[in-house]
Amino acid sequence: MSVTESDIPEVFFSDGWITAVEYLVSSGKEGTVFCCLAAPHTGHDRLAVKVHRSRDHRSFKNDAVYLSGRAMGVSLDGSRGLKSSGMPDRRLERAVTKRSKRGKAAIQHSWINHEFNTLQVLHQAGARVPEPFTMSGHAMLMEYLGDADGPAPQLKHVALERQRAVEMFTGLMREIELWLACDRIHGDLSPFNILYWQGRAMVIDFPQAVNPHENPDSLLLLERDIRNVATYFQPFGVVADPTRIAQELWYRFMRGTL
Template sequence: MRYDDYPDTREKFSKTNTRKTSSKRRIKDLTEHKEKNTSLDRFADHTLQELFERGFIQDIIWQLQQGKEATVYVATSQQGLVAVKVYADIRARSFRNDSVYREGRFVADVRIEKAIQDRTNVGINAQLVLWVEQEFRELHALHHQGIAVPKPIAWNGNVIVMEFIGTEDGAAPRLSDLHLSKEEARSAFEQAKNILRGFARMGRVHGDFSTFNLLWHEGKVYAIDFPQMIRFRENPQAEILLRRDIKGMLKTFSKLGIAEDEDALYREVLRQVPR
């Protein structure tokens, strides 16, 4: 296996960590004496500061991929390294139109639904938080069913903390970044199909399933990136989105030398969905 094209984007985190001085001692002081003094804020970002105060993260040490919607960082914690997915303010970026995914999703408050439709500030904030919450909930459900996804750890506003897939030497690469041997590619594909069947048995469609959202770690495949996940029970477009996922999966796996019949796979996976 070669790590071709896999950029080493690890960078020291500096933006939200502006007041980091002799951090190791300070973490120790804060955690051991349980002091709470806002002048000792570690993070300029209050959401991260809260996660720090609640003990989920300590220092942010690397930046991984920066996507359209989110940037993923690696942080230290008392339980070891964790992945921290920070969603960008959607006003600053072109946020994906999520109405197809939100279709049928329950929104507790009609005023919030109206605000989202009117794209007011309150609505846009609510939309972002609902989107991130959705990812966290799905991670929980999937992990609970034993599907290979990062274990969810904490959610706060626009931030999710989850198990870091990788080692101290680096994050697990995406399947899209790798050249695998024939056997490895076949194994990765079988595992990806199993993950897809697992989603289907839970009545779910990933909504963005491809080798770009599959990590390869010590011979095991992990699925990531769930804010858009769809439920058959709620969304009348689920079958179309499943078909699209299978297309995307096969298209990206073809780069790893895998070929499979789309219709047959679609029918097989669809049969797993509880009716």
């Protein structure tokens, strides 16, 4: 079943965040994004609503890689934030491992809470990610990157001259470093998840982000993210060694000197 406007939580309207849905921005594998008109007191013209697909229709490739090491002490009532400490719920962990109905529901809430929580942490740290405002059920409300003419283009569709490409690549490496200092690796970074807005790169789509203290595949995921970005910038004249960059960052992360 596809996600429609009716899946946008009523509370986003009744709590005075948005007044109307303007248009559908994207309907992808994992999430559907709508551009909404913001209530005037929010100080924004538009806000983005991202609705995650229901658990039975999601298709996260190899979700075990991302869930590995993630604390699954999630609340099933949709309350905010993934608990990463506290008493582990062994029955819930077993349900997750077996992918039972309850386990799948926990994973679903985990993805949503996790993306919202990650955006909160990174935005507070000054990262160039959309500001998250609130979440409810399977949906979250965040800063809209775009204007009346449409959403910001994905970096994939932007042509850059060399000097600008070098600056943007360097800036993105600094972002990756900042995320790592906040104990986050994106895990699915690509020019599709980077939007080009007001001359700068903004990174989106964090549900699969991993904690490098907990996930055993962290260095591989970090290097893959860096390689995906480097490969995109290569035709614009950016020369980089993703393995070396990843290893240097990882070394500083392990030493606590980021």
